[in-house]
Amino acid sequence: MTAQAGPGPAWTADALARQAVAASGLGSLPGPLLDDLMAGSTRLWVPAGTVTHREGDTVPHLELMISGLLKFYVTAPDGRTITVRYCRRGALMGVVSLFAPHFVMPASAVALTDTALMRLSPARARSAAARELPVAQVFLRELSERVLGFMAEIPGSAFASVRQRVARHLLDLAAGADDGGQTALLVAWPGASPELAVRTTQQELAEAVGSVREVVVRILRELREAGVVRTERDRIVVVEPGRLAELAIWNPGS
Structure with a gap:
């Protein structure tokens, strides 16, 4: 029974x-x-x-x-x-x-x-x-x-580069609309593509991807120079989510 x-x-x-x-x-x-x-x-x-x-x-x-x-x-x-x-x-x-x-x-x-x-x-x-x-x-x-x-x-x-892990983590954080304020949808001007603002610090990002802050700072600088993200005081703005998604893909043949 x-x-x-x-x-x-x-x-x-x-x-x-x-x-x-x-x-x-x-x-x-x-x-x-x-x-x-x-x-x-x-x-x-x-x-x-x-x-x-x-x-x-x-x-x-x-x-x-x-x-x-x-x-x-x-x-x-x-x-x-x-x-x-x-x-x-x-x-x-x-x-x-x-x-x-x-x-x-x-x-x-x-x-x-x-x-x-x-x-x-x-x-x-x-x-x-x-x-x-x-x-x-x-x-x-x-x-x-x-x-x-x-x-x-x-x-x-285990196999993805730190750059790929950073890209993936930012996308993970930006993936949910109902997250209590962790992300915000931004539109710079009428008709523009939306941007995603992720509220996280460089140290928190480094801890999440298993790296150190210095490496993450360098990767964010490269992404910023490429026009993929924009860094602000207490958040990282994903300007080009599509390009960031391409960077996040781990390719066993690469």
Whole structure:
């Protein structure tokens, strides 16, 4: 006989929460299954700069991004960090912690902007997956996407040049419109192509790509001279996103 989670309080399905659910794999669930899974969930407000999870944590968790921008990163013994995932609205986090025996958090997570999360009950999620095939399929798809995503990070992190990693990181930051202010869409004049302003410092950029500030400063200078980006006091403006995307591609034959 399969254990079932007891009834919990109804979840707050406001407009932002509904948008986040629709953007996630949970959006495919029938209403009753979704309501049962989300029952007892709690909304969290995470200020920018807050570490939400640390490498080595063992507590199971399941969270849904409502708004903001959060990154997962690993840290080398010498203090350098490499970003392995960005999470925006609709991202599910922690599914692996529900099913991996002896789970240990492999990375840390920090909010890059003020962030809203919905924290679900791990026990309720496990019970729902054991009882309901649609719920199990949602989690299987999420785990499959994470495996493919992390496998794609291997060549990008190990073989790409620092220049390619810088270009890719800027595009990653600029990819989301609902990120709580991390990026801004700029139009210099009517009819002009839009520019993306990424709020990050040269030091933060260096840490994200696993390099040092001096190297990143040189690369940004080259990109600026080529007309691809424009650097300002507290942000980097992507003037030519298409050209930056071409620079971000790792080509095994190059």
